[in-house]
Amino acid sequence: MYRRFLASLLCCSVTACAAAPDAGSPLGQPPALPDYAFAEGEAALSPEELRADLDQLYQGLQAAHYDLYARQSEEAYDRLYSELREALNVPMKPSEALFVFQRFAAFGHIAHARVEGTGEVYGRYRDGGGKALSIYPRIRDGRVFVTQSYTDGVAPGDEILAINGEPMSVWIERLSRNVSADNDYLAATLLELTFPMNLLTETGPVGSMTLSVRSESGDTKDIVAATIDAETQAARIAEADDPWFTFNGYARKAEMLEGGVAYLQPGPFYGIENPQNPWDPSAFHAFIDESFETFLEADAEALLIDLRQNPGGDNSFSDHMIAWFADEPFKFASSFAIRSSEQSMASNQARIDLNPGSEEGISGDLARGYEATPFGETFTFDLPFARPRRGSQFEGPVFVLVDRYSFSNAVNVAALVQDYGFAEVMGEETSDLATTYGAMETFTLDHSGLTVGYPKAMIVRASGDLSDRGVVPDTFIRGPNFATSDVVLERTVEVIRQRME
Numbered sequence: 001m002y003r004r005f006l007a008s009l010l011c012c013s014v015t016a017c018a019a020a021p022d023a024g025s026p027l028g029q030p031p032a033l034p035d036y037a038f039a040e041g042e043a044a045l046s047p048e049e050l051r052a053d054l055d056q057l058y059q060g061l062q063a064a065h066y067d068l069y070a071r072q073s074e075e076a077y078d079r080l081y082s083e084l085r086e087a088l089n090v091p092m093k094p095s096e097a098l099f100v101f102q103r104f105a106a107f108g109h110i111a112h113a114r115v116e117g118t119g120e121v122y123g124r125y126r127d128g129g130g131k132a133l134s135i136y137p138r139i140r141d142g143r144v145f146v147t148q149s150y151t152d153g154v155a156p157g158d159e160i161l162a163i164n165g166e167p168m169s170v171w172i173e174r175l176s177r178n179v180s181a182d183n184d185y186l187a188a189t190l191l192e193l194t195f196p197m198n199l200l201t202e203t204g205p206v207g208s209m210t211l212s213v214r215s216e217s218g219d220t221k222d223i224v225a226a227t228i229d230a231e232t233q234a235a236r237i238a239e240a241d242d243p244w245f246t247f248n249g250y251a252r253k254a255e256m257l258e259g260g261v262a263y264l265q266p267g268p269f270y271g272i273e274n275p276q277n278p279w280d281p282s283a284f285h286a287f288i289d290e291s292f293e294t295f296l297e298a299d300a301e302a303l304l305i306d307l308r309q310n311p312g313g314d315n316s317f318s319d320h321m322i323a324w325f326a327d328e329p330f331k332f333a334s335s336f337a338i339r340s341s342e343q344s345m346a347s348n349q350a351r352i353d354l355n356p357g358s359e360e361g362i363s364g365d366l367a368r369g370y371e372a373t374p375f376g377e378t379f380t381f382d383l384p385f386a387r388p389r390r391g392s393q394f395e396g397p398v399f400v401l402v403d404r405y406s407f408s409n410a411v412n413v414a415a416l417v418q419d420y421g422f423a424e425v426m427g428e429e430t431s432d433l434a435t436t437y438g439a440m441e442t443f444t445l446d447h448s449g450l451t452v453g454y455p456k457a458m459i460v461r462a463s464g465d466l467s468d469r470g471v472v473p474d475t476f477i478r479g480p481n482f483a484t485s486d487v488v489l490e491r492t493v494e495v496i497r498q499r500m501e
Contacts, residue, residue, distance in 0.1 A: 027080070027103050027177070028087025030096035032204040036128030037095065037121055044091040049447040051088050054081070056445055057101055057452055061113065063375065064341035065454045066437050071109040071182070080107055094448035095121045099178070099201060101450060106180040111432065112440045112455040114180040122197040131227035132196040133209055134236075135160075138481045139188035144168045145481040147192075147244065150236040153223040154213060156244055156482040161220070162212035163199075174202055182433055182468060189404045189431040244482040249309025249405065254291035259497050260301035262394075264291055266321055269313025269409045281317045292324045292394055302496050303398045306489070308427065312408020319386040322417065325394045329385035330420050332412040335460040336381045338366070338439065340373035344456045347441040381457070397499065398423035401492050402471060403479075404431045408438075412461075414471040419462035426492050428478040430470030434461040 045053070058081050061068050069077065084104060092100075095117070102115040126132070134150035137160065144160045154160075163171055172188065175198040181187035191198060203209070208226045215221075228236075252267035266288065273283040295303065303325065315332050322330065338344070348366045352359050359367070365381070373379040400423045402414045407430075415434040417423035439457035444450070460466060475495060479488040 026087065028084050028100055030092065030099040031201050033096065033121070033125060034128065034130065034205065037125035037130065038093050039095065039124070042093045042095060044093050045097065045447055046091055047089050050092055050097055051085055053097065053445040053447045053450070054085055054088060054101065054104070057104060057115070060343055060443050060452060061105070061108075061454055064339065064343035064441070064443070064456060065108075065110070065113060066337075066339045066378075066456055066458050068108055068110075068113075070437065072107055077107065080104065094450055097448050098450055101445075101448075101452075102180075103177055105452065106177060109180075109182055110437050110455060111180050111182050111186060112436070112438050112453060114453050116442075116451040116453060118178075118197065118201075119194075122200070125200075126230040129229050129231075130200075130205060131207070131229050132200055133225060133227050134196065134233050135225075137192055137195055139172065139192055140481070142169055142172065144172070147482045148246075150228065150233050150240070151225045154211065154225060155215070157216045159214045160211055161214055164210050165212075171199075171202075175199065178202075182436070183431075185404070185429075185470075186431040186433075193405075245485050245487075247309055247486065249311065252287055253306075254287075254294060256295070256298050256300065257304075257493060259493075260299070260500070261493055261496055262295040262298070262300035262303045263306065264295075264303065264321075265306040266310075266318075268311050269315070269317035269413075279314060279316070281314075281320065284317045285320050288321045288324065293392075295394060296392060300394070300396060302396050302500055303394055304492065304496060305398065305400045305423070307406045307410045307414060308401055308403040308488070309405040310407065310410035312406075312410045312412075315386075315409060315412065318409055318413045322413065322422065323386060323389040325398050326386075326388040326420070326422050328420065329387050330416060330422075330462070331383045331385050332409075332416045332462065333383055333459045334462050334464045336383055336439075336457055337378050338369065338381050338457045339376070339378050340370050341375050341456070343443040343454075344441045345370040347443065397496075399492070399496055400425050401477075401489070402427040402430050402473065403488070404428055406430045406471075407432045411471055415461040415463075418471060418474065424475060425471060425473045426475045426477050426495070427473050427488065428476065429472050432470055433468060434471050435459065435466055435468070 084100060098115055098117050098121060102118060105113050105115050135146055135154060136148040137144045138147045146154055146156050146158045149155060160168055162168060175191055176187040178198050178201050179187055179190045181190055206227060208224050211223045211225050213221055213223055250267055251265055253265040255263050257263050271278045271280050271283060274280055348363055352363050369379045369381060400414050400417055402425060411430045411432045411434055414425050418425045436459055437455035438459045439455060440453045441456045442451050442453050477488055477491050
């Protein structure tokens with residue numbers, strides 16, 4: 001269901017306007033979008049205004065990003081900046097400049113450095129009748145396999161070898177420049193979720209594409225695949241008798257499985273129950289408490305916490321869950337270093353202004369840290385330890401299941417329980433990093449009004465491991481490219497039961 005939801009959300013595609021060349025648009029050229037992709041009343045910016053925003057973007061990242069040049073040299077960034085500045089020589093609307101500025105932010109290969117809004121532009125484009133290639137892939141070791149397809153002639157399990165005569169290795173590299181990612185694995189994972197949108201970003205609106213496809217039986221063929229609009233795709237989704245299993249990572253679920261295994265899917269670590277106040281943990285805490293009390297009453301012998309496709313959230317939610325089985329005080333990071341900057345100080349103050357009571361909490365501590373630390377220097381933010389729950393706890397073995405779509409605080413949870421020995425981690429390696437540049441803040445570009453996100457902190461996992469990797473499972477369980485049932489969960493539960501024998 002989760003992937004299908006993304007398909008309906010992201011795959012609202014493109015009309016057959018003038019097609020951009022297959023070589024992909026130059027870095028300084030946005031996709032050729034129709035008028036309905038723009039926000040109402042959106043006015044074009046002059047080249048001078050565009051360049052001023054690019055200047056502000058680069059200077060802001062230099063000042064506030066924890067380490068802008070961690071994965072790209074200053075020389076390379078300066079060269080790209082000069083090239084883009086020269087290319088900004090015609091008026092653009094903010095929704096067009098967004099794609100250019102995002103490529104600039106993504107150049108640094110840091111996931112939390114990005115210019116927000118490409119998904120909103122794509123959504124308007126789809127809502128207006130724009131067409132896209134309705135295919136969702138799994139990218140493994142540079143190979144592209146179809147997991148969902150609403151395009152005639154392409155089936156789940158097929159491997160896409162080429163698009164418009166160019167091998168997929170070329171396309172992956174081309175599409176990856178549009179996503180902010182720390183490494184190729186994370187870039188591939190993000191492309192899986194946004195493939196139609198990023199394909200549009202490079203080709204512009206087109207009526208069809210030629211796909212070279214190899215079936216599971218080994219037969220190879222070329223298919224002229226028509227792009228379709230959102231209405232057509234929605235109809236095909238409704239009509240499809242999907243043979244493949246899809247997973248909803250946003251659900252909250254607690255149940256007893258056969259053999260004494262308690263199953264907990266906590267869902268996002270933020271308040272989906274109250275979108276107006278998503279950082280109120282009270283409803284989540286109540287769900288967790290009720291779940292564990294039910295498990296204890298049922299004499300559960302083992303606990304499986306499912307964090308697959310979990311978008312993350314805040315540790316004020318997850319710490320409460322971990323406290324039910326932790327046997328010592330814990331915190332999600334061994335080091336949390338923050339770079340002081342005017343941008344971060346302003347972003348933090350904006351939160352305090354919206355919620356004056358936060359001045360007595362973490363936001364107030366951050367404000368005092370910024371005041372005491374000259375801009376450009378770093379200070380250490382001391383995270384308090386969370387403590388095991390007083391009273392009853394779950395004392396049996398705990399297992400945590402993750403996958404490539406476990407992000408943000410879900411990765412922190414997996415790393416924490418692994419580092420403290422609270423649980424055995426199972427599944428596939430997370431694409432999001434366990435030690436990372438994070439704690440994202442934002443600033444706004446003066447002329448376009450675009451929001452720039454950047455990492456203000458270096459967050460080191462509890463073990464102190466500085467490796468640029470995700471959480472590597474203790475027990476590796478990877479599912480097939482597509483399946484008719486939840487084979488990963490089935491295999492995980494089977495392994496847990498073997499552990500219990």
